[in-house]
Amino acid sequence: MNLIEKSKKYLWLPFTQMKDYDENPLIIDSGKGIKVKDINGKEYYDAFSSVWLNVHGHRKQELDEAVREQLNKIAHSTLLGMTNVPATELAEKLVKIAPDSLSRVFYSDSGAEAVEIAVKMAYQYWQNIGATNKQKFISVKNGYHGDTIGAVSVGAIDIFHKVYGPLMFEGFKTTVPNVYRHPTEDPEKSRDEALETLETLLKEHHEEIAGLTIESMIQGAGGMIVMPEGYLSGVRELCTKYNVLMIIDEVATGFGRTGKMFACEHEDVEPDLMAAGKGITGGYLPVAITYTTENIYEAFYDDYTKLKTFFHGHSYTGNQLGCVAALANLKLFEKDHIVQQVTQKSECLHELFGEISSLPHIGDIRQLGFMCGIELVYDKATKEPFPFESRVAYKASLKMRELGLLTRPTGDVVVFMPPLASTEEDLKEMVQIMKQAIVSITSGEALQIAAANS
Numbered sequence: 001m002n003l004i005e006k007s008k009k010y011l012w013l014p015f016t017q018m019k020d021y022d023e024n025p026l027i028i029d030s031g032k033g034i035k036v037k038d039i040n041g042k043e044y045y046d047a048f049s050s051v052w053l054n055v056h057g058h059r060k061q062e063l064d065e066a067v068r069e070q071l072n073k074i075a076h077s078t079l080l081g082m083t084n085v086p087a088t089e090l091a092e093k094l095v096k097i098a099p100d101s102l103s104r105v106f107y108s109d110s111g112a113e114a115v116e117i118a119v120k121m122a123y124q125y126w127q128n129i130g131a132t133n134k135q136k137f138i139s140v141k142n143g144y145h146g147d148t149i150g151a152v153s154v155g156a157i158d159i160f161h162k163v164y165g166p167l168m169f170e171g172f173k174t175t176v177p178n179v180y181r182h183p184t185e186d187p188e189k190s191r192d193e194a195l196e197t198l199e200t201l202l203k204e205h206h207e208e209i210a211g212l213t214i215e216s217m218i219q220g221a222g223g224m225i226v227m228p229e230g231y232l233s234g235v236r237e238l239c240t241k242y243n244v245l246m247i248i249d250e251v252a253t254g255f256g257r258t259g260k261m262f263a264c265e266h267e268d269v270e271p272d273l274m275a276a277g278k279g280i281t282g283g284y285l286p287v288a289i290t291y292t293t294e295n296i297y298e299a300f301y302d303d304y305t306k307l308k309t310f311f312h313g314h315s316y317t318g319n320q321l322g323c324v325a326a327l328a329n330l331k332l333f334e335k336d337h338i339v340q341q342v343t344q345k346s347e348c349l350h351e352l353f354g355e356i357s358s359l360p361h362i363g364d365i366r367q368l369g370f371m372c373g374i375e376l377v378y379d380k381a382t383k384e385p386f387p388f389e390s391r392v393a394y395k396a397s398l399k400m401r402e403l404g405l406l407t408r409p410t411g412d413v414v415v416f417m418p419p420l421a422s423t424e425e426d427l428k429e430m431v432q433i434m435k436q437a438i439v440s441i442t443s444g445e446a447l448q449i450a451a452a453n454s
């Protein structure tokens, strides 16, 4: 049996309709810089950073060496009741780069866990301080926080989450401003309406609400929806006013992705809890973190017999190999001025998008730093989408694959999340390939739809 046959016979892939995989299998064998190579030797731009992770490219010397060196000492020891050297060093570094409100780091292995931990901490915080009726959460419509049941409960993307309805804990959902889909396309109006909706909800229910979960500045999996200026800081003000903990999800946006170390810095927002993951190890190893304030930490600190302990942990939490990769990653952020570079190169990217935005089936291009989405529509004037069955963005991504570029859409939105190390030349080539695929697929689909309608 060859590898492709084995993959079809034994694997079940995450977030994948396996019928799609069987029709278009792909096995990656190696990577170097911002490209990966499959088992047949075909090269692809890693235009989605291996699903939103990669920072400096693959086989980055400093990261490779850090992991190799750690292997000479120890690969893993537990964080339950004790710690290790890199996990401790890393915690200090992470607190130094975080918003000022955050002073403690709790490790886990994935973004979903980091969010779930934040939710459990927020819940138990109020229990520990005796405000026992604060048990519910507000989350934002169209939000995505990962795939474990707790993270799904505070998520709100029907196509992924609806089937699990009866398994989820109940909460409140508030609207998110979507400027492109707002009747006036006025960012301020759409922001103010969303904040009013939230305030109405808080006014009525704040006494039973423990926390609010929200992605930072941009909804990722929900379609790269950039929040209008003043929205996130408006949410912060309302959380403070109504005594609700603000849980910010920086899993996708953290570590330079949007042109700030953390996206909440765009509006100087200081959360009570914050989840991060993805870029933390430069895309090398599974490490995630939940940041908290000292105030929340102290509510759990007491004699054991008071049972205020946070009874939560995972086997590989604080893994040394992951932590040394993260330390080497943060060192490179400093040395190569990654955050400033993203800000600069984003302008070039913005110009490149300007050159394709007039294409007939590109409805909207949204960008915050290196986090971008291109929304494909059937009718540009009315914003009418392509029919669900036509799967245009998926088909476009297959075309891109053929042309030597990997990405993965969310709905009708082509996602572009290149590694932060991509040069302007790389960005140019990648946008060119995406353009070619989008034109070819959307015009083909539109012709078919028109033919069927006539």
Ligand SMILES: *Cc1c(COP(=O)(O)O)cnc(C)c1O
Pocket (backbone or CB within 6 Å): 109, 110, 111, 112, 113, 115, 144, 145, 146, 147, 215, 220, 221, 249, 250, 251, 252, 253, 277, 278
């Ligand atoms: C990817 C993502 C998660 C989940 O992270 P995993 O590591 O895949 O569990 C959570 N929140 C946001 C905003 C994400 O983009």
